[in-house]
Amino acid sequence: EDKVVQSPLSLVVHEGDTVTLNCSYEVTNFRSLLWYKQEKKAPTFLFMLTSSGIEKKSGRLSSILDKKELFSILNITATQTGDSAIYLCAVPDPAGGTSYGKLTFGQGTILTVHP
Amino acid sequence: EAQVTQNPRYLITVTGKKLTVTCSQNMNHEYMSWYRQDPGLGLRQIYYSMNVEVTDKGDVPEGYKVSRKEKRNFPLILESPSPNQTSLYFCASSSWTGNTGELFFGEGSRLTVL
Numbered sequence: 001e002d003k004v005v006q007s008p009l010s011l012v013v014h015e016g017d018t019v020t021l022n023c024s025y026e027v028t029n030f031r032s033l034l035w036y037k038q039e040k041k042a043p044t045f046l047f048m049l050t051s052s053g054i055e056k057k058s059g060r061l062s063s064i065l066d067k068k069e070l071f072s073i074l075n076i077t078a079t080q081t082g083d084s085a086i087y088l089c090a091v092p093d094p095a096g097g098t099s100y101g102k103l104t105f106g107q108g109t110i111l112t113v114h115p
Numbered sequence: 116e117a118q119v120t121q122n123p124r125y126l127i128t129v130t131g132k133k134l135t136v137t138c139s140q141n142m143n144h145e146y147m148s149w150y151r152q153d154p155g156l157g158l159r160q161i162y163y164s165m166n167v168e169v170t171d172k173g174d175v176p177e178g179y180k181v182s183r184k185e186k187r188n189f190p191l192i193l194e195s196p197s198p199n200q201t202s203l204y205f206c207a208s209s210s211w212t213g214n215t216g217e218l219f220f221g222e223g224s225r226l227t228v229l
Contacts, residue, residue, distance in 0.1 A: 009155075034218070042205060042220035043158070088157060101165070102173055103148065103218075105158040 002027040004091050006106035014114050017079050021109045023089035024071040031092060033072050035063055038086040038108070046074070046087075079113045086110050117142045121206050121221035128196055129229050136191045136224050138206030144219070146209045147189040148173070149181065151202040152223075158205065164189055196228040 003026045013019055025033065032050045036043035047056040049065035049072055056063050060079075065072045076083055086108040093102040119140045128134055140147065148163035150173075160173030164183040178200055180192040189208075193200060206221040 006157075036218075042222055043218075044220075045217040048217075090158075101171070102163065103160050104174065105150075105160075107155060107157040 002091065002093055002102070002104040004089060004104050004106040006087075006089055006109050008109060009107060010110040010112070012112045012114065013079055015080055017113075018075065018077045019079060019111060021074040021076075021087050021111070022071060023074070023106055025089075025091045025104075026070065027091045027093060027104070029093055030067065033065055034090045034092070035072070035074050036088040036090065038088060039084075043088055076111075079111075081113050081115055084111060084113045117219070119206055119208055119219050119221040121204070121224045123224060124222060125225050127227045127229065130197055131195050134193050134196060134226075136193075136204055136206075136226070138189045138191065138221060139187050140189075140206075140208040140219070141187065142208060142210065142219065143186065144208035144210045145186070147183065148207050148218075149179070149189070149191045150205045150207065151175065151200075152205065153202050161191065161204075193226075196226075198228050200226065201228050202226060 005024050007022045032048050034048050035046040047063045052065055052067040060077045063074045088105050088108045090105040122137045145166045149161040150158040152158050159175045161179050162181040164170045167183055167186050170181050183189055204224045207218045209218045
């Protein structure tokens with residue numbers, strides 16, 4: 001059974017701090033790892049990672065994948081109150097060579113950023 | 116506007132009363148799926164569909180049914196709801212041929228079963 005584990009489960013920081021969120025996985029047919037941000041509503045897509053060592057960046061957020069050690073990290077620098085959210089990672093088990101099939105999410109990390 | 120629409124957004128019902136949560140997307144996506152979200156458990160996949168008439172079980176399919184008769188619609192059916200199905204439900208879709216990894220989510224349906 002595919003497994004995705006995130007840590008920490010919750011994190012409280014102050015504006016300006018840098019945070020690192022972790023996602024480890026055990027899947028049978030690894031193709032990619034996805035990161036999502038969920039505020040008060042639906043999750044929104046952040047990154048898709050497929051190759052080890054290649055960092056994806058979007059503003060103050062960045063993410064990297066280690067396929068040998070089976071984990072990914074999501075970094076947020078200079079945090080702001082608007083970064084407060086649940087951060088989810090997910091690993092698809094692709095069917096027939098496509099991106100998706102069964103999709104396993106981690107429990108999520110609840111990040112709270114205080115002013 | 117590209118979107119995934121779920122209805123109803125909020126529902127309180129009683130044990131055993133059949134209900135359907137509808138999901139419709141206007142992006143011509145092949146892939147659609149349903150998730151439930153419970154505190155501390157993240158999102159768990161209920162069912163997914165790779166295309167019309169093609170559906171498969173996710174991690175927690177018990178007590179749910181789905182159908183995919185048209186590409187745009189993927190309803191979730193609870194034949195005999197029970198209190199342990201009280202949850203926040205999300206429908207999502209993606210064009211897997213694009214291979215970008217982006218899954219588009221609906222706004223969620225909060226279901227309470229008494």
